[in-house]
Amino acid sequence: MLVTTPESLLKPLLAGSAFSYAALDSEGRVVSGKRVANARAAVRTPAETRLPWTLYLTSGETQDSAGLLGRQRFLLFVTAVMSLFLVTGSYLIARAIRREIAVARMQSDFVSAVSHEFRSPLTSIRQLSEILALGRIPNEQRRQVYYETLVRESTRLQRLIEGLLNFGRMEAGVRQYRFEPLDAGSLVSRVAAEFEPQVSAAGRHIEIEGLEEPCVIEADPEALSVALRNLVDNALKYAPDCPTVRVQWAVENSQVAISVRDRGPGIPADEKKAIFRKFVRGSAALAANVKGSGVGLAMVHHIVAAHGGNVSLASEPGSGSVFTILLPLGSERMAAAK
């Protein structure tokens, strides 16, 4: 074939394709076609083609550098966003797993703590009833002591079970409260009296102090007794060397404040919030190996919140703790004050 001009060779060959070409003479001048800058090209020298031109064949999909840079930036952005998603996702998954593990551990601690709580009254009840059934009682006085212990231990067991059932209802939001006018002083005296046999047997004392006049709140007596009982019980068990636990009630800024003070180990600042969460047991419990299930304060929090109040804690490690239940003053009290 006789090739006189580059186009006579290349045009028919490239017709209909996306390729473009350029033919340069020996001095580098374009004699035919168009040389596309910054594009990849297949180059054929005169030595290879035996033609007088250097031929450049360029793909039709040329990219100028700005376009390439833009695409690279976009890819970089997409990669960065994906990496961010990946890192955030991994962090969230790891956090969720950590929480699940913590909850699972707390639940299993709870189950074992509750089992231990149940075991001791059950063991006493079984042993005492066996002795009574076998008639191995030395005298009538002892028989009476056994009966009283049976009553005490079975009441403790019943309280434990009722407490857990009530806690379940509170958690599910189905606990029903029956509000009625209630004198804070009578409530405190009643709860303190419940502890009297156990406290005096240990040579200890619950000191109560409050207003002379009635201090009426709108409350569910049973639920509020549970809350106060939990606080007194905690004060007694976490401050075993402290001979006196003090329960006070007063009116502060139109609120009734019922506080329980002990001179026990106190509560570190970083635990003050957490101990009100369910299943959480603090360092005082772990250090002294005190029995418990970690739901007492969560119950106090639930009950007090249902009464429109709140519970606060003031404590210094080594100087004891003061838990205060703050409740709105009842309308009766308001009326009496006028």
Ligand code: ADP
């Ligand atoms: P439990 O007593 O069964 O562990 P609570 O919810 O009643 O559960 O209490 C949670 C934690 O708060 C306890 O494990 C204990 O570490 C801490 N705590 C509660 N009351 C006191 C107190 N009076 N003195 C010191 N620590 C306390």
